[in-house]
Amino acid sequence: xxxxxxxxxxxxxxxxxxxxxxxxTSMARSETKGFSPANQPPNQTRAxxxxxxxxxxxxxxxxxxxxxxxxxxxxxxxxxLQQTQVETARPYYARWLARFPDIAALxxxxxxxxxxxxxxxxxxxxxxRLLAGAQAVAEKHGGALPESVDELxxxxxxxxxxxxxxxxxxxxxxxxxxxxxVVRVITRLFGLHGDPTRAPLKSRIWELAAQLIVKGHxxxxxxxxxxxxxxxxxxxxxxxxxxxxxxxxxxARRGLTQILPELPKRQPPTQVAMLAAFIVKRGRYLVxxxxxxxxxxxxxxxxxxxxxxxxxxxxxxxxxLGKEQLGLKLLLGEHVSRLQHSVTRYRIxxxxxxxxxxxxxxxxxxxxxxxxxxxxxxxxxGVPMPAVHQKxxxxxxxxxxxxx
Ligand code: SF4
Numbered sequence: 326x327x328x329x330x331x332x333x334x335x336x337x338x339x340x341x342x343x344x345x346x347x348x349x350t351s352m353a354r355s356e357t358k359g360f361s362p363a364n365q366p367p368n369q370t371r372a373x374x375x376x377x378x379x380x381x382x383x384x385x386x387x388x389x390x391x392x393x394x395x396x397x398x399x400x401x402x403x404x405x406l407q408q409t410q411v412e413t414a415r416p417y418y419a420r421w422l423a424r425f426p427d428i429a430a431l432x433x434x435x436x437x438x439x440x441x442x443x444x445x446x447x448x449x450x451x452x453x454r455l456l457a458g459a460q461a462v463a464e465k466h467g468g469a470l471p472e473s474v475d476e477l478x479x480x481x482x483x484x485x486x487x488x489x490x491x492x493x494x495x496x497x498x499x500x501x502x503x504x505x506x507v508v509r510v511i512t513r514l515f516g517l518h519g520d521p522t523r524a525p526l527k528s529r530i531w532e533l534a535a536q537l538i539v540k541g542h543x544x545x546x547x548x549x550x551x552x553x554x555x556x557x558x559x560x561x562x563x564x565x566x567x568x569x570x571x572x573x574x575x576x577a578r579r580g581l582t583q584i585l586p587e588l589p590k591r592q593p594p595t596q597v598a599m600l601a602a603f604i605v606k607r608g609r610y611l612v613x614x615x616x617x618x619x620x621x622x623x624x625x626x627x628x629x630x631x632x633x634x635x636x637x638x639x640x641x642x643x644x645x646l647g648k649e650q651l652g653l654k655l656l657l658g659e660h661v662s663r664l665q666h667s668v669t670r671y672r673i674x675x676x677x678x679x680x681x682x683x684x685x686x687x688x689x690x691x692x693x694x695x696x697x698x699x700x701x702x703x704x705x706x707g708v709p710m711p712a713v714h715q716k717x718x719x720x721x722x723x724x725x726x727x728x729x
Contacts, residue, residue: 326457372572372573373537373570373674374542374546374574375539376570377546377549377553377569378539378546378549379435379568380549380553381545381546381549382545386411386556388411388415389402389418389419390418391402394471394495394497395495396495398422399494399495400458400483400487402414402420403448403486403494404454405417406419407448409448411555414446417446424442425442425459428459428463428470431459432456436624437624437708439455440453440625440709441707441708441709443709444709444710444715446714449621449622449623449624449625449709449711453479454482454483455482457481458481458482458483461480462480470495472492472496473494473498474498477491477492485502486502486503486504489501489502489503489547490502490547490566493543498543499540499543500535500538500543501534501538501548502534502551503530503534506550506552506555508521509560509585510550510554510558511530511537511550512530513574513575513577513581513582513585514574514576514583515533516575516578516579516581516585517529518585518587519702520587520589521586521588522588533551537550537665553569553570565582570729591670594667594671594672595671596672599630599633599674599676600633600646601629601630601675601677601714601715601717602628602629602643602646602655602678602680603677604628604653604680605681606699609699609700611628611651611699611700612627612629612662613627613698614698615652619667621663624709626698626708626709626710628714628717629646629650630675631643631646631650639657639676639678640657643655650695651695651697652723653683654682654683654684655681655682655683656680656683657678658678658679659679660678662717662720663675664678664717666712702718702721702725703725705721705722
């Protein structure tokens, strides 16, 4: 999952190409409808760069990661900005650099500490990838990020977008980067039809992003493209009248701004019913670690939970939860709370119950199918949990405080 959809582009579901030794892939231009770069006059390309650079330097937002040339800090910011709004990322960026000021500090951290610091930012695999990347840089590159895209791409957790961002923004190398904002700007500038998440248009956009770079100014130019997409060339109502490249824009000229980019339709949300269990033993609550093989939240901790089958009763679901995951026979207690939350396209209704342990399959011990822990309520604050389970931990801690 290597993408940076852009700060204003929640709808841009754009994936960068899979790892490849070079950013620019050849293709049959006739495969893609729309404006051909072969037909693009060089002075038009120059006009875009000439107009965009001064606009960016005059109007760019004052962001903390723009005040540094430290490749590590730029890497951290670019990973945080994948799937996250700028204002949400700000405090996390500051806290992260205060705790892990350089690659050596991050490489020495535990996964649990890294996930705890990332807690609330979502898409936790990003934090795990940063950690894995830092460990590889510490081991193979003496703690300094390499400058070349090819070497960056060999590191775990760094894909084409991050490699392009680090190489161009930190080292001013003339290599492109493509995120959701860049996709939107380029498809509109060149009037490109087709699905930008798939070949051949996906490669075509990388090719154009490379061609547009103003020699000697890759750092600012790449950021200018993203800034344009984040602030003026927005998904719904682009501010074309104030756009510095309006004179070169096919979409503005042909009235295509509401049509481009032609992103695939999102799947409708799916409703899911789940049950979570507060299983208490001598004042301690049972939580477990999400296995590394899980598709999401790997390494985070959760209260036991299970998805209900159609028309299944909570009692039956709890019985399955105990049997399939924990090796416990559980008794359903009081309904505690109902929480609504979303994970990707799933709209989840989570009903939380107090539960009692009737017996274990192996006497006295929870089965070791999962890594489990019995936590005192106050200790839950030190356990990395996804947002909805943090809310459950808040309920538990609130109860404990009321009893004090
Ligand atoms: S003119 Fe409008 S559509 Fe074209 S790049 Fe500028 S903001 Fe985007």
